[in-house]
Amino acid sequence: MRRLILIAIFFLSTLQEAVGEISQRVVDIPTRSGVTQQILLLTPTTRRAAVILFAGGHGGLRISSSGDFSWGEGNFLVRTRQQFADKSFVVAVVDASSDRQSEPYLSGYRQTAEHVSDIKAVIAWLRSHANVPVWLIGTSRGTQSAAYVATELSDDAEGPDGLVLTATILTDNKSRPVPDLPMQKLKIPVLVVHHEQDGCKKCPFSAVPDLMKKLYAATRKELLTFHGGNNVGDPCEARAYHGFNGLEQDVVDKIAAWIVVK
Numbered sequence: 354m355r356r357l358i359l360i361a362i363f364f365l366s367t368l369q370e371a372v373g374e375i376s377q378r379v380v381d382i383p384t385r386s387g388v389t390q391q392i393l394l395l396t397p398t399t400r401r402a403a404v405i406l407f408a409g410g411h412g413g414l415r416i417s418s419s420g421d422f423s424w425g426e427g428n429f430l431v432r433t434r435q436q437f438a439d440k441s442f443v444v445a446v447v448d449a450s451s452d453r454q455s456e457p458y459l460s461g462y463r464q465t466a467e468h469v470s471d472i473k474a475v476i477a478w479l480r481s482h483a484n485v486p487v488w489l490i491g492t493s494r495g496t497q498s499a500a501y502v503a504t505e506l507s508d509d510a511e512g513p514d515g516l517v518l519t520a521t522i523l524t525d526n527k528s529r530p531v532p533d534l535p536m537q538k539l540k541i542p543v544l545v546v547h548h549e550q551d552g553c554k555k556c557p558f559s560a561v562p563d564l565m566k567k568l569y570a571a572t573r574k575e576l577l578t579f580h581g582g583n584n585v586g587d588p589c590e591a592r593a594y595h596g597f598n599g600l601e602q603d604v605v606d607k608i609a610a611w612i613v614v615k
Contacts, residue, residue, distance in 0.1 A: 354465070355542075356468075361412060361551050365505045366474045368553060374395065374396055374397075374398055374556050375397045375398075375438045375439070376395070376396045377393065377394065377395050377396075377420055378393075378394055378396075378420070379391060379392070379393055379394070379416055379417075379418055379419075379420055380392050380394050381480075382474050382475055382478045383473070383474065384450065384470055384471040384474040385467060385470055386532050387452075388450055388451050388452050388471070389450070389451045390447065390448075390451070390471040390472070390474055390475055391416055391442075391447075391448045391450075391451065392416075392445040392446060392447050392475060393404075393420050393434070393445070393446040393448075394443070394444070394445055395434060395435065395437075395438040395443070395444040395445075395446075396438075396483070397438050397439070397441050397442070397443065399441040400441060400442070400443050400483055400484075400485050400563075401440070401441040401442060401485065401612075401613050402442050402443070402446075402485050402486045402487070402488055402612055403442065403445065403479045403480075403483050403485050403486070403515075404437055404442045404443070404444055404445070404487075404488050404489075404490050404517075404612075405445045405447055405472065405475055405476070405479070405487065405488070405489050405490065405499075405513075406430040406431070406434060406444060406445065406447065406490050406491075406495075407430070407447060407489070407490065407491035407492070407495030407496070407498045407499050408425045408428040408430055408431050408446070408447075408492065408495050409428060409429075409467050409474070409491075409492050409493025409494040409495045409496075409520070409591075410424075410425065410428070410493070410494060411424075411456070411457055411458040411459055411460045411494075412425075412447075412448075412449050412450075412458050412459030412463070412494065412495065412498070413425075413448070413449045413453070413454065413455075413456070413458030413459065414431070414446070414448040414449070415448065415449075415454065416446070416448045416514065419591045420591035421524050426486060427591045427592065427596075428492065428591050429493075429519065429520070429591050429596040429597055429601070430446070430490060430491075430492045430495065430519070431446060432591070432601070433480075433601050433604075433605050434446055436601065436602060436605040437481070437605060437608075437609065440605065440606075440609040442609065443479065443483045443485065444601070445462075445475060445479060447472070447475060449462075450467075450468075450471045453567075456599045459494075459498070461527075461528065463494065463497045463498040463501060463528070464497060464498075464501045464528060464529060464534075466505075468498065468501070468502070469501070469505045469506065472489075472498070472502045473476070473502070473506060473509075473511055473598035476506075476511060476512070476513060477511055477529070486515065487512055487513055487514055488514055488515040488516065488517060488612055489503055489513045489515075489516050489517070490516075490517040490518075490519065490608070491517070491518055491519065491521075492519040492520050492596075493519075493521075493522060493556070493589070493595065493596075494519045494522055494554075496518045496519070496520070496521040496522055496531050497522050497525075497528060497529070497530070497531060499517075499518065500516065500518060500521075500531045500536065501529075501534060503516045503539060504534050504535050504536065504538050504539060504543070507535075507539055507540065507541075508538075509539040512541070513524070513541065514538065514541060514542075514585075515541050515542040515543070515612060516541060516542070516544070516563075516610075517543075517544045517545075517546065517608055517612070518531065518543070518544070518545050518546065519546040519547070519597070519604070519608075520546075520547065520548065520551060520553070520595050520596065520597070521545060521547065521556060521558050521561070522555050522556060522562060523555065523556055523557060523560040523561065523563075524554070524555055524557065524560060525565060526553055530555070532560070532563050532564045532567060536564065536567040536568055537567050537568070537569060537570055538570065539568065539570060539571050540570050540571065540572060540574040541571065541572060541578060541614060542571060542572055542574070542610050542612075543568050543571040543573075543574045543576055544574070544577065544612075545561065545564060545565060545568075545574075545576045545577070546576075546578075546579070546604060546607075546609075546610065547561050547577075547578055547579075548578070548579050548580070548582075548594045548595065548597060548600075549578050549579065549580045549586075550580060550581075550584070550594045551593075551594050551595050552584070552588030552593060552595065553588050553589035553593070553595045554588075554589070555589065556589075556595060556610045558578075561576060573614075575611065577604075577607055577608075577611070579597060579600050579603070579604060581599075581600070582594060582597060582598050582599035582600040583597060583598040583599035584598065585606075
């Protein structure tokens, strides 16, 4: 009897591990002529949705063939990629495209037709391979990518199924901040996630209401706010309140729950 019990325990443990198994690989997706868009893909066994994660800064992650990052490992969305996968989301962390693999990477490029074409190809690839809704999630300067792509594809059947903006760029003298984009065109669910104590001058919490007002056409919208955690170093970097330092699991949990609401 004891032997049978041990076998049963081993079988159940193995089954649980199999169900929770998450595969990881690097994928190069053809986009424009002679250009590919590299992603780090995490695929859980159970799939509720797919999320495309846009890091902030210059966006040049330079992902190696083994899935290592030359830059950006500490970025909020990069460092929480596994936590999103644990929530049964197919995760695609996007690098700069193959023709932007040197400085300035995505700086000055996030709001271009070429960038839209690259991400549109990723959306299509995920839909065909995962057969689940595809959402865009950006953080800091990554919100300028995610929001721009969403607005440019707002009338396109191949656009995203939803949008999440975390630590949104709300004011900027180098390129259009998110509120200056035609956010009123969006007819998809939009979730805005912001830290009340974000000390980055480009992301003042006081400017969030102006962004929310522009989302009147969204099929569903909400502002999720957070307070506390750890605040270390440059206020615009990922280990400050700006990057939800110390609050990662709570933020991911709430984003994940919001995405899957019917």
